[in-house]
Amino acid sequence: MNELTQVLDKNGLIVAFLLVGLLTWITDIFSKKVLKSRIPGSALAIFLALFFGYLGGVFADGEKGLADIALFKGLSVLGGSMFRDFAIVATAIGASFLLIRKSGLLGLISLILGIAVFFISGVALAWVMGYRDAVSLCTIGAGACTYIVGPVTGGALGASSEVIALSIGTGVVKTIAVTIFTPVFAKKIGLGSPGSAMAFGGIMGTSSGVAAGLAATDPKLVPYGAVIATFYTGLGCLVCPSLFYLVLRILFE
Amino acid sequence: MIKGLAILSFSFLLGMWSGELLGSWLGINANVGGVGFAMIFLLLIKEYFNKKGCWKADLEFGIEFWNKLYIPVVIAMAASLNVKSALSSGTLAILAGIIPVFIAFWVFKILIKNLPSSHE
Numbered sequence: 001m002n003e004l005t006q007v008l009d010k011n012g013l014i015v016a017f018l019l020v021g022l023l024t025w026i027t028d029i030f031s032k033k034v035l036k037s038r039i040p041g042s043a044l045a046i047f048l049a050l051f052f053g054y055l056g057g058v059f060a061d062g063e064k065g066l067a068d069i070a071l072f073k074g075l076s077v078l079g080g081s082m083f084r085d086f087a088i089v090a091t092a093i094g095a096s097f098l099l100i101r102k103s104g105l106l107g108l109i110s111l112i113l114g115i116a117v118f119f120i121s122g123v124a125l126a127w128v129m130g131y132r133d134a135v136s137l138c139t140i141g142a143g144a145c146t147y148i149v150g151p152v153t154g155g156a157l158g159a160s161s162e163v164i165a166l167s168i169g170t171g172v173v174k175t176i177a178v179t180i181f182t183p184v185f186a187k188k189i190g191l192g193s194p195g196s197a198m199a200f201g202g203i204m205g206t207s208s209g210v211a212a213g214l215a216a217t218d219p220k221l222v223p224y225g226a227v228i229a230t231f232y233t234g235l236g237c238l239v240c241p242s243l244f245y246l247v248l249r250i251l252f253e
Numbered sequence: 254m255i256k257g258l259a260i261l262s263f264s265f266l267l268g269m270w271s272g273e274l275l276g277s278w279l280g281i282n283a284n285v286g287g288v289g290f291a292m293i294f295l296l297l298i299k300e301y302f303n304k305k306g307c308w309k310a311d312l313e314f315g316i317e318f319w320n321k322l323y324i325p326v327v328i329a330m331a332a333s334l335n336v337k338s339a340l341s342s343g344t345l346a347i348l349a350g351i352i353p354v355f356i357a358f359w360v361f362k363i364l365i366k367n368l369p370s371s372h373e
Contacts, residue, residue, distance in 0.1 A: 020325045042324050049331035057337025067333035079329030085288050087326045089265050090319035092292035097300055100293070106368060110361075117360050121353040129345045144349045165338075166346055172335060173350025179331070181354060189362040196365050203361045204354070207288070212327045222323065223292065230288035234272070238279055 012074030020078065023048060043183045043216030050176055088211060088226045095223035096194070103198045107228040110202025115236050118144045118205070119244055122170065134248040136163045140170060141248075142240040146206045147171025149236035156241040175209035182213025191217065194224040201225030205232030257315030264295035 008015050027048060028041035035044075053065030062068030067076035077083070122144025123137045131137050139159040143150025143166065150167030153159075159167075182204075186192065191200050201210045201224065210229040214221045268291020295316075302308040340347065 020328050045328050046331050049328045053332045053334050054336040063335045065333045075329045076333040079333045083326050087323040089291040092295045093316045097296040118353045122349045125349045169346035170349045177351045177354040190365040215324050227289045227292045
């Protein structure tokens with residue numbers, strides 16, 4: 001037994017391939033046989049993975065979900081930013097350059113609209129919950145954009161660590177919400193063409209949420225959504241601690 | 254196969270570099286659109302090779318593999334997110350994480366309706 005533990009410990013990434021492969025296998029069969037393919041297997045697998053991430057957090061009390069348990073630590077390598085970004089870039093091979101160029105303006109409009117919608121509604125909710133100072137409001141509003149924009153903004157403005165943690169939490173909830181609700185509402189909101197996927201990526205912004213949600217809706221849409229969504233966090237980090245903060249300060253102080 | 258993978262890696266690194274440069278040029282400590290630039294570089298290289306007639310199925314295989322690996326990577330990412338703290342960081346985090354998403358769905362619906370060109 002000791003030898004097996006050693007092997008598993010040394011080869012974390014390979015163990016992660018096995019785990020994710022098994023999970024996909026099981027959810028694919030479940031989706032086909034029990035749900036008659038009404039919910040795609042990949043959506044189920046992503047949802048279950050989030051659930052396991054929660055369990056991991058409960059048992060290991062860390063910050064990396066299931067990956068904090070030694071046996072599963074390879075998951076954080078396979079699901080880390082390097083492999084994630086590399087695989088997203090590879091999805092571009094199935095995209096059409098012409099379509100992306102044609103929808104460039106739509107992408108830009110949706111990016112600006114998306115950051116404004118999330119920031120404003122985040123600030124409004126923080127205000128309702130009792131926050132009144134511009135720094136906290138701005139940090140929480142930035143967290144409603146993505147879990148990276150939140151701490152970057154909070155750090156730049158000197159927000160308290162409690163507020164920064166709150167902004168990260170908000171951003172992670174957003175990613176999860178986009179992941180779960182995108183396949184559910186895709187048809188209802190008219191998400192189905194490459195052009196609409198680009199607008200969707202711009203409005204929702206969270207690259208992991210958009211990519212996971214689109215993957216569960218229709219994998220062909222992933223590159224279109226991702227190519228725009230990757231600009232969202234950068235643009236958010238640019239305007240939240242500067243322009244948006246100044247506006248808030250004029251409004252609240 | 255490995256040649257295709259090399260093209261993918263080249264586009265990736267070039268894109269990330271552009272993102273970092275744009276970030277520091279804008280004065281923020283973040284990668285601005287690195288992945289987006291990398292995707293555009295990859296598409297441009299493919300276009301160029303296609304025109305020259307030397308884009309082969311073998312090249313694409315190395316990239317296709319990573320394309321297919323995308324969903325497994327997302328699954329692994331979901332399992333290593335800090336789901337617990339997201340759910341336990343309070344009512345505000347949950348409200349401010351979910352309500353704007355619904356507003357954004359609604360805004361998206363209106364945007365798509367008013368821009369019929371995106372329906373192609």
